[in-house]
Amino acid sequence: MGLQHFIAERKQSKDILVMAHVVCGYPSFEENLQELEIMAEAGVDLVELQFPFSEPSADGPLFVHANEQSLKSGTTVEQCFEFMQLVSARFPFKVLMMGYYNTAFKMGEAAFVKRVKDAGGVGYILPDLPIEESPELHRLSEEAGIEPIILMTPTSSDKRLAKLGAVSRGLVYVVARKGVTGSKTQMGDDVLALIERCREHTDVPLGVGFGISTKEDIDVLRGHADIAIVGTAALKTWEQGGAPALREFFAELMA
Amino acid sequence: MDIFDFSEGREGYYGEYGGVFLPEILQATIEELLECFRECKADPKFWQDYVALLQNYSGRPTPITHLENLSRTLGGAQIYVKRDDLNHTGSHKINNVMGQGLLCQRLGKSKVIAETGAGQHGFATATMAAKFGFDCKIYMGAVDVARQRPNVFWMENLGAEVIAVEDGQKTLKDAVNECMRDWVTNMADTHYILGTACGPHPFPEMVSWFQSIIGLEAREQMLKQAGRLPDRVYACVGGGSNAMGIFQGFMNDDNVELIGSEGGGHGVGSYMHSSRLAYDDATVGVAQGYKTYFLQNDEGNMNETHSVAAGLDYIGVNPIFAHLHDQGKVRFEAATDVEVKEALKLTMRTEGLIPALESTHAFVTAIKEAPTMGKDQIILINQSGRGDKDIFTIADALDDAKWKSFIGGKADQYRGEKN
Numbered sequence: 283m284g285l286q287h288f289i290a291e292r293k294q295s296k297d298i299l300v301m302a303h304v305v306c307g308y309p310s311f312e313e314n315l316q317e318l319e320i321m322a323e324a325g326v327d328l329v330e331l332q333f334p335f336s337e338p339s340a341d342g343p344l345f346v347h348a349n350e351q352s353l354k355s356g357t358t359v360e361q362c363f364e365f366m367q368l369v370s371a372r373f374p375f376k377v378l379m380m381g382y383y384n385t386a387f388k389m390g391e392a393a394f395v396k397r398v399k400d401a402g403g404v405g406y407i408l409p410d411l412p413i414e415e416s417p418e419l420h421r422l423s424e425e426a427g428i429e430p431i432i433l434m435t436p437t438s439s440d441k442r443l444a445k446l447g448a449v450s451r452g453l454v455y456v457v458a459r460k461g462v463t464g465s466k467t468q469m470g471d472d473v474l475a476l477i478e479r480c481r482e483h484t485d486v487p488l489g490v491g492f493g494i495s496t497k498e499d500i501d502v503l504r505g506h507a508d509i510a511i512v513g514t515a516a517l518k519t520w521e522q523g524g525a526p527a528l529r530e531f532f533a534e535l536m537a
Numbered sequence: 538m539d540i541f542d543f544s545e546g547r548e549g550y551y552g553e554y555g556g557v558f559l560p561e562i563l564q565a566t567i568e569e570l571l572e573c574f575r576e577c578k579a580d581p582k583f584w585q586d587y588v589a590l591l592q593n594y595s596g597r598p599t600p601i602t603h604l605e606n607l608s609r610t611l612g613g614a615q616i617y618v619k620r621d622d623l624n625h626t627g628s629h630k631i632n633n634v635m636g637q638g639l640l641c642q643r644l645g646k647s648k649v650i651a652e653t654g655a656g657q658h659g660f661a662t663a664t665m666a667a668k669f670g671f672d673c674k675i676y677m678g679a680v681d682v683a684r685q686r687p688n689v690f691w692m693e694n695l696g697a698e699v700i701a702v703e704d705g706q707k708t709l710k711d712a713v714n715e716c717m718r719d720w721v722t723n724m725a726d727t728h729y730i731l732g733t734a735c736g737p738h739p740f741p742e743m744v745s746w747f748q749s750i751i752g753l754e755a756r757e758q759m760l761k762q763a764g765r766l767p768d769r770v771y772a773c774v775g776g777g778s779n780a781m782g783i784f785q786g787f788m789n790d791d792n793v794e795l796i797g798s799e800g801g802g803h804g805v806g807s808y809m810h811s812s813r814l815a816y817d818d819a820t821v822g823v824a825q826g827y828k829t830y831f832l833q834n835d836e837g838n839m840n841e842t843h844s845v846a847a848g849l850d851y852i853g854v855n856p857i858f859a860h861l862h863d864q865g866k867v868r869f870e871a872a873t874d875v876e877v878k879e880a881l882k883l884t885m886r887t888e889g890l891i892p893a894l895e896s897t898h899a900f901v902t903a904i905k906e907a908p909t910m911g912k913d914q915i916i917l918i919n920q921s922g923r924g925d926k927d928i929f930t931i932a933d934a935l936d937d938a939k940w941k942s943f944i945g946g947k948a949d950q951y952r953g954e955k956n
Contacts (some may be wrong), residue, residue: 336705336838337824339717340560346704346714359836383558384823388837409560410823435562437724442564457562461722 285404285429285452288376289487289508292327298504300536301328301489303380303513305348307357308334309521311365316525317516322373324532328489328509330407331369333362333381340382340409342464344514344521359385363401370402378431379406386411386419395422405429405452413449420449431455434480436472447483453509456480458492464514467493469502477506497535538789540857541742549738552863553821554829554856557737559717566724571739573644578746587636588750594668595625595635597750601758601917606887607904614910616903617763617917619755619783622892628922629751629779630661634730636747638665641728648672648727652716654681654709654775655848655895656688657922658732663697665730673697676715678708681847687926706841709851713825733776734855737826741855745781751919752786759917767917768910769794773898774869775811775849777858779921784867794868797858798902800844801871809843813854814862815871821859829856845874845930846894848922872901878934880904881924893922894930 292299302321304314321329334352338345370377379398386394386408398406405428416430423430429452434443436459456477459467467473473490480488490503491511500510512535519531540551549555557567577583591597600623604616621629641649649671653659659675666673675692679701682689692699705711720729734744759767770787772780774797787793802810813819819830822837831853832840844850861867877894880901884890892900896919903918910916924931932940
């Protein structure tokens with residue numbers, strides 16, 4: 283079942299879906315599994331598994347630290363794919379690879395696509411890979427039946443959004459504000475206006491991320507976006523209070 | 538040949554290297570920058586203003602010095618040195634910075650950010666920002682802050698905010714990442730003054746264009762002073778902007794050999810060096826916005842790098858050099874930390890010149906090769922910066938007892954004042 287179809291099906295019983303995020307190997311793969319179990323229990327629909335990279339220039343301090351520590355403890359790309367395989371087999375949510383382009387480039391684009399597919403991933407998010415550089419990767423992905431997730435942003439002109447929309451598949455990741463991952467976003471009219479602009483340029487579902495941390499944030503998006511994307515807030519909660527805190531966090535978030 | 542003529546290939550690509558690999562949020566900003574740069578490059582008045590500014594503010598044209606003593610000592614080729622160390626702020630970095638300052642005015646932005654390794658680029662940027670009235674933030678790896686305090690002192694006193702970057706290896710590459718993070722947040726009023734010919738297009742072309750003033754002057758000066766073009770031109774290569782600068786003056790002279798000298802650190806096989814092209818340890822990858830040779834592992838994560846010269850201690854090389862290396866147009870060698878210290882001592886004693894540790898890498902390779910050349914042959918070295926800034930590192934390396942006792946005395950004095 284393709285990503286877009288999966289989203290449509292899930293949306294029949296929910297007005298908004300939730301996509302969560304873990305950094306592979308941070309704090310450890312064991313703890314990742316505990317986090318994912320909590321996410322699955324709470325009914326999370328999609329999960330990004332971030333493959334750690336040494337130069338995570340689009341990430342904020344918390345994820346930068348997570349990337350660094352994960353690599354320090356010896357996490358490899360191979361381990362991340364094995365983990366992806368385990369996770370996609372065990373849980374009902376769909377899994378996406380998230381990372382930086384060099385990871386895909388170094389293994390070769392064809393091998394990368396095959397590994398994501400074989401590990402049960404439905405797509406990937408590579409925030410430092412612009413569409414100008416990805417026609418071949420997109421072609422390979424289409425052949426394999428996985429989706430390259432395009433990002434639309436508040437600085438994108440209408441002309442640019444049209445270009446992005448034309449190659450979008452699976453879902454579009456709408457970046458709610460400027461900046462890196464992790465700081466708070468004021469969820470308001472600006473974000474809703476951006477969603478409307480994006481909607482004009484693509485038919486695929488819209489996920490909104492960057493700075494979403496509460497039920498109130500999600501309530502604002504309800505009826506406008508298809509998916510709310512929660513990243514840093516969950517990791518912060520885990521670091522502060524472990525499993526009980528994370529369980530409570532998702533229970534409140536998705537109430 | 539014009540390496541910046543993209544009509545035959547892809548815009549921003551040099552062979553298979555270069556490109557733009559940035560988050561979508563920066564697409565409009567980089568587009569705006571490219572457009573503004575194209576206007577500036579096409580406008581002869583812009584270049585005239587740029588040259589006039591450097592003449593009046595930075596002492597350009599910098600001279601060429603014939604090193605008669607060193608040439609005699611080595612017994613081979615006649616050695617000439619392009620003196621970009623005589624620029625205001627002490628290195629070639631000011632060329633690029635003044636150029637981007639003028640461009641920033643055209644962009645109508647009021648804030649500038651910059652990464653810095655050795656601190657020379659940060660120092661130059663802080664200077665330019667003070668003169669032009671821009672708010673200025675300098676990102677510098679915490680390790681570099683610790684080893685280059687004098688430059689940090691000047692940056693702060695020039696009014697810049699210096700932010701010590703504690704992520705990763707805490708050196709130049711981490712400062713670049715931190716600039717990217719600032720830029721994706723503040724691009725509306727902020728221009729990122731990248732300090733070398735690396736990063737996403739148009740930075741490699743733009744920085745090379747501003748630095749080409751070194752080569753333009755040098756070619757003319759050599760013809761006038763030495764009566765002909767040099768047989769070989771040497772420059773150190775970190776990111777590669779000073780080397781791009783001087784090499785461009787001789788790019789179309791087939792009889793001039795161009796040699797880049799990288800940070801050999803602890804030497805071949807040590808994995809503690811910054812040599813991307815001279816050694817075989819680097820592979821092609823994509824990071825920090827562009828595709829080039831990086832010192833990285835098989836999975837694409839960057840390796841630790843090392844050089845005695847903070848300004849060469851970097852994972853990637855500019856994409857133009859990656860291409861010119863493939864083409865055999867530029868030869869790359871490496872100079873080890875130990876060789877650099879010896880060459881510096883020799884240059885100081887025979888010529889009274891104190892090149893920066895970075896620039897001394899070019900001297901090492903030239904000093905090795907000069908004796909193998911004929912007395913009628915000529916070589917030109919780019920002394921891209923002056924070594925005063927390295928006084929702490931050099932004094933350590935020379936294990937200078939009097940200096941240590943002076944610093945000890947100063948430390949006692951400061952401790953006394955605190956109590």
